[in-house]
Amino acid sequence: METTTASPPAGYVPSGVGSSSDSLAGTRRWAVVLGLLAVATVLAGLYMVFFYAPTEATMGIVQRIFYVHVPSAWTAFMAFGVVALCSAGYLWLRDPRLDAIAVSAAELGVVFTTIVLLTGPLWGKIAWGAWWVWEPRLTLTLLLWFIYVGYFMVRGATENPERGKRFAAIVGVVGAVDMPLIHMSVQWWRSQHPQAVILRPEGAQADPAIVQTVLVWVLGFTLLFFSLLLFRYAMERLSQRAHALRVAH
Amino acid sequence: MIQLRFHRLERLALAAALLAIALAPGRALAQDATTAPSAALAQDAAPRALAQEAALADSATGAPLVAAPAPSTESSGLPVNSGPPRTLRAYWHVWIAFTLAWLLLFGYAVSLGRRFGRVERELDAMRGTS
Secondary structure (H helix, E strand, O other): OOOOOOOOOOOOOOOOOOOOOHHHHHHHHHHHHHHHHHHHHHHHHHHHHHHHOOOEOOOEHHHHHHHHHHHHHHHHHHHHHHHHHHHHHHHHHOOHHHHHHHHHHHHHHHHHHHHHHHHHHHHHHHHOOOOOOOOHHHHHHHHHHHHHHHHHHHHHHOOOHHHHHHHHHHHHHHHOOHHHHHHHHHHHOOOOOOOOOOOOOOOOOEOHHHHHHHHHHHHHHHHHHHHHHHHHHHHHHHHHHHHHHHHHO | OOOOOOOHHHHHHHHHHHHHHHHHHHHHHHHHHHOOOHHHHHHOHHHHHHHHHHHHHHHOOOOOEOEOOOOOOOOOOOOOOOOOOHHHHHHHHHHHHHHHHHHHHHHHHHHHHHHHHHHHHHHHHHHHHO
16 A cells, blocks of 8 residues: 655654754764774785785685685675665564665675675686586575665665665565575585585684684674664665655755 | 766876786786795696696585695606696786775775765755755
């Protein structure tokens, strides 16, 4: 059913609008702090990639792509997990803050998935001799990217913004089903993609220096994700306030 | 017709990026010849090259990631081919992967900052008129 928004009386100012960005100052401060921590961690990670981590025995130098590829995939999964949780919350509670978090995380998820989809083929060209192979994990990851690009298309495709948000929230929840499929694809189906070497039931199967380096990158990208998420969230809240003001006038 | 306008800072960034693209592979290869552990692979390249090619298929589908052993200092008396194995020629791929990741993240952060500023200005203008 279509929801209709009654036009407010002239001169009406929505609550919270007058404070503008003041109430988001704390959010932005945290974003800056996390951003600085992320930059420091990633710089340490860069040092470790080129001066600490050993060259892998069989793949050689090209294995170092792993240090940016795997943390990007981890961060993308975390982003889409946040999208699914907040979208479900938004569908239930209709709280605009949950929608703001969901759309912010979805944008970041698309950015990090793009990194995964660009860095993977650079490794594949050397390891497999082909830029792209239509095998389960790669295909499902590409599908994930399309699903969350579709999230934004659905969001902007309706004349009623509230309706677009609800539809996008449904896409955000349903799209998350793809993530466990991606994770398990290398075990369930005949996959050309390497098996997990860090997250294994029997423990990490890699040289300790390689594991330490990738964990530093995971930490750096996680901090970067939350920093950018807070910035994007603050921007989305300001956009919502600007929209409320436009409607009010 | 798309018009591209570059400000001074953007021109500098573009020039720096082009310079980095021009210099990076050469510097990476020069570093490889002098520093461990990459040098380890360069020195014992030929005897291991064929084994690497064969093992690559296995490792690419899930063998544990194992550090390359230190190079042997003893001479085997066999002729040594000084050319790098196939995997060592992938510097371009590593460099492009890291560069693409950083360009994307940096570009996203810059775009976010611009959008943020635009929304703030819009809000300020609205409050000024209300």
